[in-house]
Amino acid sequence: MNGLSIQQAVATQGVSRRDFLKFCSMMAGVLAMPRGYADRIANALAAPRRTPVIWLEFQDCAGNSEALLRSSRPTVSELILDVLSVDYHETIMAAAGEQAEDAKQASIDAGGYLLVVEGSIPTGADGAYCCIAGKSAIQLLEEAASNAVAVIAIGSCAAFGGVPMTSPNPTGAAPVSSFVTDKPVLNLPGCPMNPVNLSATVVHFLTFGELPAMDDLGRPLFAYGSRIHDNCPRRGHFDAGEFTVAWGDEGHRKGWCLYKMGCKGPVTFHNCPAVGYNDNTSWPIKAGHGCIACSEPNFWELGAYNRADLQKFAPPATYAPVQLPTQKVDPATVGAIGAVAGIAVGAAGVAAYKALSKSDEEAPAPPVGNTKK
Ligand code: SF4
Structure with a gap:
């Protein structure tokens, strides 16, 4: 392969010029670059190196x-x-x-x-x-x-x-x-x-x-650069308060949100929803299992089935500072919510929070800020 450009080298593997250009376009897409950058990538990969x-x-x-x-x-x-x-x-x-x-x-x-x-x-x-x-x-x-x-x-x-x-x-x-x-x-x-x-x-x-x-x-x-939760195909179910609460239940069969099964999508930054794994065949949430935050530090310590800490990580626009159950709000939380006043209120977020709060076990406290590291 010495002396060959990448384009020439992959051609020896049976990859056509057309597929090579498709690869360059895909790379530009993964890199979140404007469409024109595919040509620049193709030119760079065509140089012998x-x-x-x-x-x-x-x-x-x-x-x-x-x-x-x-x-x-x-x-x-x-x-x-x-x-x-x-x-x-x-x-x-x-x-x-x-x-x-x-x-x-x-x-x-x-x-x-x-x-x-x-x-x-x-x-x-x-x-x-x-x-x-x-x-x-x-x-x-x-x-x-x-x-x-x-x-x-x-x-x-x-x-x-x-x-x-x-x-x-x-x-x-x-x-x-x-x-x-x-x-x-x-x-x-x-x-x-x-x-x-x-x-x-x-x-x-x-x-x-x-x-x-x-x-x-x-x-x-x-x-x-972005949370899995913000691009997740199940996000509509989260916003609608539709959750899987047991493996194989109706919600699981219907593809509802996996937050209550321990999904760490709200605290995980990765482009899985866009590129998937195994040539975009699938990825954990698409396959029916919650995200385990494997791209975050100390992910193994989080516990695969423990719920993510929404209070710490969820974006404030997702949960509105209205109609919150007053018994759940402490003075520190009220102060923090006040600090983010003016953020747009999403009715869907309210519904999701209420759905989380009214159901079983421990309802998560209202989230107060984006703490992206
Ligand atoms: S909690 Fe998990 S399954 Fe639910 S919307 Fe967020 S990332 Fe998707």
Whole structure:
């Protein structure tokens, strides 16, 4: 693949010019760019180039590698594995032992590569966990990051510590960003991350020569800029007060809102409703299970079936400061509601809040503000 442009390289895989342009349009869409940017992306990908990648894997289940390799959409796996030239990937590379380590060292010495890290970094037991060739995980990461142009932490374990960092965190797991502080670290959390978002990040890097804009958790805004709840196809049922309250009940069969089953869509920022998983075949809420907030820090601690804290996270426009059950309102809440006075009142939001309040168990207190991190 050396010397070939991405367009030429994917053509060798049987991808037509038409499909290549469709891919560029899709990437522009995922990146939330105007229609005209598809041409700019196509021109950038048509230029001969070879961007090396070093892919390290630490404490994880290899789900992100699996998600990428199982992708069948034309050009996604080709784009990453064939065209970008993955010089080192512990899980899938044919080389082993000194041959593999030599290949990695040659790439590090040459510099100018993207470093992709999958899995959290163990710090316990004096570096015994994930030790390779006598080097601890921290040493391996810092060594590989030294000459990288940018670091992409894929999956929630690399981005935020994920499941390995869950209490009691026996290995002292920590996210990549704890150790790489002298260059950009872009987080692509998710369990697993969505290969479409990795492709879009790489395409952005190749087209514009930089990583996309990020939020304060290091997540690209094109993929993590809005709540799942705000784009959820079941949102109408939430607003109408129509909830699933037991697996397999009438509401579940009819596709009603899953909030009462523990859905974390109201507190989760991810573009699942737009791009789905498995080539947009489905995603958890579409499949009938609530979101588990896998793209948020410490998601495993939230409890898959505990209700999301709407008071903390729901947008104030969703719930109106009128007709609230007075016995639920304390002075602090009233003060906070006053601070957001003037926000448009949605009748549907009132209905949803009333529906939540009147039903079973603990009714959530009225939400008071947008606390997007
Ligand atoms: S609570 Fe979950 S299922 Fe219900 S509308 Fe929000 S994201 Fe969708």
